[in-house]
Amino acid sequence: MRALGPGSVSSFLKIILDVIYVGLWIFVSLLSLFTLVALLFSFNPELLAQMLPISDAVEAVSRDGPLFAGALAAWALLLGGWMVIVERLRRIFATLTAGDPFHPDNVLRLRVVGLILASLEVGRYVFSGLARWLAPKTKVIDDSFTLTAWFSVLVVFVLAEVFREGARLRREAELTI
Amino acid sequence: MPVRVNLDRVLLDRRMSLTELSDRVGVTIANLSILKTGKARAVRFSTLDALCRELDCQPGDLLTFESGPPDSDD
Numbered sequence: 001m002r003a004l005g006p007g008s009v010s011s012f013l014k015i016i017l018d019v020i021y022v023g024l025w026i027f028v029s030l031l032s033l034f035t036l037v038a039l040l041f042s043f044n045p046e047l048l049a050q051m052l053p054i055s056d057a058v059e060a061v062s063r064d065g066p067l068f069a070g071a072l073a074a075w076a077l078l079l080g081g082w083m084v085i086v087e088r089l090r091r092i093f094a095t096l097t098a099g100d101p102f103h104p105d106n107v108l109r110l111r112v113v114g115l116i117l118a119s120l121e122v123g124r125y126v127f128s129g130l131a132r133w134l135a136p137k138t139k140v141i142d143d144s145f146t147l148t149a150w151f152s153v154l155v156v157f158v159l160a161e162v163f164r165e166g167a168r169l170r171r172e173a174e175l176t177i
Numbered sequence: 178m179p180v181r182v183n184l185d186r187v188l189l190d191r192r193m194s195l196t197e198l199s200d201r202v203g204v205t206i207a208n209l210s211i212l213k214t215g216k217a218r219a220v221r222f223s224t225l226d227a228l229c230r231e232l233d234c235q236p237g238d239l240l241t242f243e244s245g246p247p248d249s250d251d
Contacts, residue, residue, distance in 0.1 A: 175218040177208045 010096060017090050024083040031076035038069035067135055074127045081120045085113050102166035110160035114153050121149045179243050184213045187232050187239060202227040 041047060042065025088109040095103040128143030188198065195213065199206045204224060211217050225236055232239075 172218045175211060175216060177204065177212045177217045177220050177224050 010093065014090075014093050014097070017086055017093060021083065021086045021090060024079055024086060028076055028079045028083055031072055031079060035069055035072040035076055038065055038072055042066045042069055064135075067131075070134075071131070074123075077123065078120060081116050081123075085116050088113050100170075102163060102170040104167040104171075107160055107164045107167055110156055110163055114156035114160060117149070117156060118153045121146075121153070179245050179247060181241050181243055182212055182215050182217070183239055183241060184209070184228075187234055188213075191232055193232070198228075198231060201231040 092101075092106050092109055095101055095106055125143065125145075131138075132143065188195065195206055195209050198204075199209055202209075202224070204212075204227070208217075212220065220240075225239070228234075228239060229236060
């Protein structure tokens, strides 16, 4: 199978990354919008009562609204983190398709990906702890420790070091006369 | 780097320009400039062979070793 060009694995991966990126854009935009709406209604339940004449719904929103808005904001942050990761991967792919995968900028891009993955995992623990404290009866997010996530972070940092060495070798090749 | 390139001195002795040398050895002026200014990390034997042939010199005329601390890598 070809490494680059139409019909290659990289072109297939590029399509997947583009689709995920657009999907994440839409999801993050919608979640941000819903968060704003939830915040608006939770701080002003009368507005909802005017629009939706169901007393149970109004009561539920005034009670759980802030928590719901917080959960939506957390999901928006999580998806935003994924979006940044996908965006960095797309830039790395752009250097690959340009025939220069060991570009020095890719080292920083991979480190950013690793840092975001680690931050998202830590953020998940923090948010699940907050959710357990604020709403002990409802399970908003899974708070279990996943070794796979930390293993992924390790893999990305190892790859970043491999790319750093690749960039150094590329520089040496450039300066070989 | 403690290895110094004396290409400019050899060129001056031969009264040859960098452009003329570039045409003769088939190495771009940009790469010869990198070599001349001591920024090169490595020289291929084929390049050294072509330079010595065209400049009618020995590798030792082009390269000299000076003791001192090595330059740091980027």
